[in-house]
Amino acid sequence: MVAKQTKRIVIEPVTRVEGHGKVSILLDEENRVTQARLHIVEFRGFERFIQGRPYWEVPVLVQRLCGICPVSHHLCAAKAMDQIVGAERLTPTAEKVRRLMHYGQILQSHALHFFHLAAPDLLFGFDSDVSTRNVFGVAARYPDLARQGILLRRFGQEVIRATAGKRIHGIGAVPGGVNQNLSPAHRDALRGEMDRILEWARAAVRLAAEYTTTHLDSLASFGSFESNHLSLVQASGAMELYDGLLRAVNARGEVIFDQVPARSYTDHIAEEVRPWSYMKFPFIKPLGPEEGWYRVGPLARINTCDSIDTPEAEAARQQFMKLTDGKPNNNTMAYHWARMIELLHAAEKINQLLHDPDLQGTELMVRGARREEAVAILEAPRGTLFHHYRVDQYDQVTMANLIVSTTSNNEPMNRAVQQVAATYLSGRPEITEGLLNHVEVAIRAYDPCLSCATHALGQMPLVVELFDCQGQLVDRKQRGG
């Protein structure tokens, strides 16, 4: 059988996702979309670079992987190195200081995404003028909202600074614990901000909820598809962002696996290599690569958990779940609402920790019997993050394998793009503004960190290339830059 000829449409780089990427849309001879591929530039050299480095360097070294969520890599690696140094249980101070840092990261990352990157789409409409559909447009039309976004983010960064010494690329976690507690001065300064932070977080949830419920009809068909969902949960089934057990559910909410400890992840998750991408495609083993792909991140976490252990976020979750009768929500654009529920949850958690005297404790580190292999899993702002290492008797790393959330969301993003492209491609092999806009909006909902590069808040250049079935460039459009 002769393979069907396909045309390739390439969109690159996507604007207002952090980092940059390239989208190819494959068409058949009738110009129907057969497949969409998001090309992601990933840190490929890292797993080799880290070989031979001493284990205590890893939590600091891995931060350099990613300019967007360095704290997540820092904490995940530290959790792995806890196991290497035999720290079975951290001191309450160490565990809580790390959690505080983590919630700070969730808060700042979610605030950045919602207010700066997503708000323009939601407030102005996906098809509005690109020259004002950006953070500057939001600042001009909704100055209060823009200000709240900036201050929410800054607060999250201040939490990070108080626990890691710096807002970006600080160092707080060390194998077996932390290098400092939360000083009373930092605690008091942060407490002073808490009321308005909570208020703005509530308002953000309301805004996202309102947006989603009032646009339900148009959003339901926008890049939505059934999928499995994966995240950490607590033993009780409650949402867990820092350290828990893996749970996966299918599109109907039936449990695929549950209460899986980090060290057993390879029994349940495998990674597939595809010829066109450097990125690996993880999938749930028993379901196989075709059926086993899954979503991670805010939407997946709300879908997998049974509850949230802070009252206001739990109330928000219940409202969210009502929309789908308690079943998983498979709507791509519901990510935004889920993300804001987590932002509120993070704010509530930070508030609790700022009133917990353990944070001023002085027992910072523990050690135990050395181990040679460690797996740690963390819920980073963008989704489940896996760090797997082996460290030899000389204290040197001999193996590292990381699965980042954007990797897990790779297939879901391809599906979302494929679906949106099928809707907006008008039967001609041509990239219209409408297609461009909607592809971007769909990808952005997943908050991917495409190149693990420092984000640019302004508009990034957007290049669109269209290839015919022979791979010849037939059309090219550029925006910005």
Next chain:
Amino acid sequence: MNNTINLVVDGRPIQGRPGQSILEAAQAAGIWIPRLCYSKGLVPHGSCRLCTVYVNGRPQSACTQPVAEGMFVEANSQRLLELRRDLVEMLLIDGNHFCMFCEKSGSCELQALAYRFGITAPRYPYLWPQRELDASHPDIFIDRNRCILCARCVRASRDVDGKHVFGFYGRGPGKRVAVNAHVRLADTDAAVTDKALEVCPVGALVPKHQGFTVPIGQRPFDQRPIGSDTQPEKAPKTR
């Protein structure tokens, strides 16, 4: 017998003692001369040339040159700052120095000198040499990527620890710090308490398991630039 030697450093009359180096006499008088291979208590080595001063118009290394009556010393001038910047920049490109994940960051003398001299990035291309690690010792880690060949460990091990653990092998760009004719540090009697470790100005010779335990903000050079104990920093003119 008169035990005092009179000299002028940067226009200031100061006194030194016979046998004292210019660097030490200046230090005693509150004038800080940048240095790297010099370490108090070790035999001066005179190899890094960072302490270069002009003595009566001629370049000399202040750590090895004894004071003499009537010397005119130019110790901290713009042209010397330029020279020292060049030296530090060359050291930075000659090794593989990744301050961002180096545990010595904040207490590294090379980094601190770069900051004091206002160096943000070297002007020369990085050489990215191949360097070996030695993790064989249970308590000590050698990362030759960060070694600047100052020979502090060589001298401290020989003269203070009495062990001769370290030496050099190779020449020119291929020169490396070696471990006592053996291949691995584990095969020597090196101990984590050795002076040799303590004096390493960079992150080449570090105790294991301890990296990053001092929080940012509390490391020696987080608070005060290098040399400011002797002489407060004048804001460097950046290029």
